[in-house]
Amino acid sequence: GDSVTQMEGPVTLSEEAFLTINCTYTATGYPSLFWYVQYPGEGLQLLLKATKADDKGSNKGFEATYRKETTSFHLEKGSVQVSDSAVYFCALTSYGNNRLAFGKGNQVVVIP
Amino acid sequence: GAGVSQTPSNKVTEKGKYVELRCDPISGHTALYWYRQSLGQGPEFLIYFQGTGAADDSGLPNDRFFAVRPEGSVSTLKIQRTERGDSAVYLCASSPGLGHYEQYFGPGTRLTVT
Numbered sequence: 001g002d003s004v005t006q007m008e009g010p011v012t013l014s015e016e017a018f019l020t021i022n023c024t025y026t027a028t029g030y031p032s033l034f035w036y037v038q039y040p041g042e043g044l045q046l047l048l049k050a051t052k053a054d055d056k057g058s059n060k061g062f063e064a065t066y067r068k069e070t071t072s073f074h075l076e077k078g079s080v081q082v083s084d085s086a087v088y089f090c091a092l093t094s095y096g097n098n099r100l101a102f103g104k105g106n107q108v109v110v111i112p
Numbered sequence: 113g114a115g116v117s118q119t120p121s122n123k124v125t126e127k128g129k130y131v132e133l134r135c136d137p138i139s140g141h142t143a144l145y146w147y148r149q150s151l152g153q154g155p156e157f158l159i160y161f162q163g164t165g166a167a168d169d170s171g172l173p174n175d176r177f178f179a180v181r182p183e184g185s186v187s188t189l190k191i192q193r194t195e196r197g198d199s200a201v202y203l204c205a206s207s208p209g210l211g212h213y214e215q216y217f218g219p220g221t222r223l224t225v226t
Contacts, residue, residue, distance in 0.1 A: 004154075098167075098172065101157070102156070
């Protein structure tokens with residue numbers, strides 16, 4: 001079945017550092033890919049998405065490129081802020097299947 | 113406008129009891145989804161509705177779980193004979209329809225079974 005794998009463990013980094021969170025997926029057909037973010041005390045929010053190969057999703061300085069050849073959708077941001085501290089989830093939906101399949105999530109802590 | 117709302121925000125119940133969790137989707141959204149999130153995990157799909165009908169209930173873990181959406185708006189997730197393993201955050205999401213639409217999530221109901 002469809003699945004998403006995120007790198008293990010929390011990520012702690014200093015303000016203005018470069019952030020990468022790895023995400024790889026297994027899916028039948030051509031999935032749509034998403035990054036969701038959960039800020040402390042808030043609900044899940046869509047951060048960005050890409051619906052076909054080579055598409056780049058971007059929002060709030062974050063970017064991720066849909067790489068079909070490596071089945072990856074890594075999240076990057078060039079200069080993080082304390083306000084980026086949150087849990088980040090990679091997710092997908094497959095064609096004809098509207099359920100979201102999520103990775104386990106990564107806690108990101110940005111230190112001033 | 114109003115987002116997805118869920119009530120109660122927290123529910124503590126004893127093992128073996130029955131619980132109902134409510135979801136109010138965004139007005140006009142025809143698709144509604146339920147997910148369950150255990151501690152340290154990503155959300156797991158339970159069921160989704162298109163209108164009043166359950167289009168896919170394959171994520172429901174067993175027959176103690178049931179969900180309804182009788183008028184195509186509000187949905188209720190019902191859990192019978194609760195078990196400690198049912199403790200989790202139950203998330204509801206809605207979207208304008210099926211396809212590549214964003215799913216908008218509610219704040220969740222934290223269920224604790226003692």
